[in-house]
Each structure stands twice: as structure tokens, then as C-alpha cells.
Amino acid sequence: MWLERLPDRASCACTPSRNRLEKSLIGKISPVLVIVFALINASGCSSMNNGSQNTSQIEAEVNDAFRGLVDASRALDARRYLDYVDKEKFTGSNAEGKVWHSFDNLEALISSGFPMVEEIVSLEFSNVKVTVINPSTAILVNEYKQTILLKNKDLVKQAGGGTQVWSKSGKGWKLVSISDSHAK
DSSP: OGGGGSOOGGGOTTHHHHHHHHHHHHHHHHHHHHHHHHHHHHHHHHHHHHHHHHHHHHHHHHHHHHHHHHHHHHTTOHHHHHHTBOTTTOEEEOTTSOEEOSHHHHHHHHHHHGGGEEEEEEEEEEEEEEEEEETTEEEEEEEEEEEEEETTSOEEEEEEEEEEEEEEETTEEEEEEEEEEEOO
């Protein structure tokens, strides 16, 4: 730093002048530093507020997309359900330990499974939490309970937890991964 290049007090014949210079510089620098630190703090707080506003907005958008997915499930509307899935990037796993490495795997399951259901008797989600990873990625976790009546009149009750990875693209928030577990 330039202040360190000033001669040492012991080696300087004009110590009083140097002391005056240091005091004069410190007197001028201190108010500048106070202003700089104030600006940094103000912009940091502003950035944090914008970050939390952005996070809140992303959480709300992902929750809206999740509600749309749930509505499609309740309506047994396979096409609308699959519209929430990213056809290019999707991968996932189910509660039985089977994985889907493509959208086509999930589409086959949904397209054949939804027509087997007579009625969604109940479908409840609790403990839903969205964690924002970045402006285009969020993870949603939840617990669920559902009762479905199959067309063969079997009543199926399930409960468990789910994890969904949502990604934002030009087409809005889309699912890129789903994993599921059943409670015993």
C-alpha cells in the first residue's frame, strides 16, 4: 500500500511532518471508508432482500406448477400431467426401486396406469417444502397419502414421501426428476 512506502518514523528527520501527513490522510480516508462500507452494507442488504424476494417468487412458481401437476393427477388427465415433465431431461425412480431413464419410460407408465383408475378417492400432500438451488432449479419434497379406486373395484391405499427436481426453461417450470418412497 502507498502508506507503507513512507519512510519509517525512526529514519525520518521530519517526523512531525510525517505525523501531520498521516493524520491528514487518515482524517480524509476515514470518512471515505465509512461511506464505502455503508454503500457495501446497503447494497449487500439490498441484494439479500432481492435474493429472498427472488427465492420467494421461485418457491411460489414451483408450488403453482406442483398444484397443476396434482390437479392433473386428480383429473386423471395423463396428457396434462405429462405436460409438466421435461421431455428432454427427465429421469427418475419409483418406490419399487425401478428407474426411468427417459420421458418415454414415464409416459408409458402414466398412459397405461391412469386408465386403470376409476376414481381418486383422496390425495393429500403434507410437509411440502421447496428448496431453491438457483434461479432455474428447485427441489420439492413432500409426504403424501392417497386412496384410489381401480376399475376392477380394488381399493389401493398408499402413503410415503416424494422428491421432485424442477427446472425452469423457456416453457416454464418442468419436472426433470421424480423419486418416490412408500411408508410401510
